[in-house]
Every structure is written in structure tokens, then in C-alpha cells.
Amino acid sequence: MNYRHEFHAGNFADVLKHAVLVRVLLYLRRKDKPFRVIDSHAGAGLYDLSGPEAARSGEARDGISRLLEGADLGDAADLLAPYLDAVRAAEIGALKPPRFYPGSPLIAQSLLRPQDRALFCELLPEAAQSLRRALGRDYRVKTVEIDGYAGLKAFVPPKERRGLALIDPPFERRDEYERLFDSIGAALRKWPNGTFIVWQPVKEPEIAAAFCRALAAQAPDWLRIELQVEAPAPGRPLARAGLMVVNPPYVLEEEMKIVLPALAGALARGPGAEFAIERGSAEDHEA
């Protein structure tokens, strides 16, 4: 395992993923009933943007830093404010440029209520240890050093029956898509009304699309979201990333129609910045 999220923390793909995560959490909070978050590939929890990895890649500068430094978000400002608040909450003081970026577990933790729970799976021992440290003592959260796919199998469905699973693998193994697909299929059968947020890099659009089609065939309700920050070109860093949200909150599509154009504008690295939204619903399948 070579993947280190320290290089990518706070980049455009993290912004997309975490902005959506926050919108789904806010929707779950609309009801008092408890919910559970399961994060299958949780990461180290808190990333130092002034550290050597982040400084070398510079990815956060074209990602979260732009938003924190006041990029014009137009109509999307209100929808993105809770995400930016969660990011600012991880900062120690009001540092400029920002120094720390929270990973998905800290962002989720910031939106848990006393009755909610979160379970974080992380295979790399050092990352799991950092994550425990970053989360601090909190009866609502638990970090398990386990393969995230095994974790999904073991911990789904949660006893609350409401909630979300974030599946955010590093895509460094050749069989990642197969493992992803098999484990989501099994998890969906056990937890058909859970919301599943699956992240993927879009390097080869045909492969990404084939994965989404295969997943859509198993799940009638889904929302596919993609953000591109410049026209992809060989030798350039990742330019497009996507999320497949299975069982999305009904408001998410409308929210994304406002958020995605704003992110494509604010995070553009060059010509060719764009976004895509595609929706499949149970009605389409019945028709």
C-alpha cells in the first residue's frame, strides 16, 4: 500500500466529496432519529497543508485554499457554507494560508449529534493511529483497523437503519473496481435504504462510466456527479473526479445543480472546466 492522502488533501476532488458528504449529513439531521456514518477508507483524519507532501503537490492551493480565500461562489455560497465551517473548525486560529484540512471522519464528526454514531475503517496502522488522535475522546465514534470492504460486510446494516456509507478507496490496486463493486452490491442487499457515496477518479471516462452503469443496474435510485477542473491531458494531474450517490436525498440533485457550476468556476485550473449530473430513479425503472 503506497497511497498517502497527505499529497491530495484539500484538492478539488476532496472539495467535491466533502461538500457532498456535508449535504447528505445535513439531510440526515433533518429528523431526530439517530443515524450512522460508515467510512470504509477513512484516512488519517487531519492533514497538515504546510507539511512536505502537501507542499510538494500543491493540490490544496487549487482546491480548498481558493474557497477559503474568498472565491466567488454566487448562489452556492449558502449551500457550501456548512462545509467551509467544518473545514475552518479544524484550523487552529485563523491562519492564512490555511494550515490544516480535515478528512472525511473529522467532517462527519463535526455534524454528529449526541444520538448519532460513526464507524471509521482504516487499514494502514499509522493512519488509523493518527485518526484516533485527531478524533479525540468521543463516545460517538469508533476507529477500526480493518480492510474497508471487510468492514462494510461486517458493519452493514447498522442498527440505526438510517445513515450513509462513504466508500473512498485509493484506486491503487488493479482489482479495486471489482472489490468495490462486489462489496457495494453485498452491502446494498443488506442495507437497501442506506445512502452510499462512492468516490472515483475519472482518468479513463469509459471505465468510470461502465462502473456507474453497473452500479446503477443494482440500485434504482442514484445520482452521478462529476467535476472537471481542466481538460484532461497526458502528464497533467488528475483533472476529473466523480461520485456515485446511491439512494441520494431527494434534495441533492437540485443542490448539485447550484453547487457544481460554482465549483467548476471557482476551482478551474484551465480551459475545459465543467461538471455533469445524471440521475436515475425508481420511477424510471418502473416506467
Ligand SMILES: C[S@@+](CC[C@H](N)C(=O)[O-])C[C@H]1O[C@@H](n2cnc3c(N)ncnc32)[C@H](O)[C@@H]1O
Ligand atoms: C482516499 S484516502 C481516504 C480519504 C478520506 N476518506 C477522506 O475523505 O478524508 C484512502 C485511505 O484508504 C486507506 N486504505 C487503503 N486500502 C484500504 C483498505 N483495503 N481498507 C481500508 N482502508 C484502506 C489508505 O491508507 C488511505 O488512508
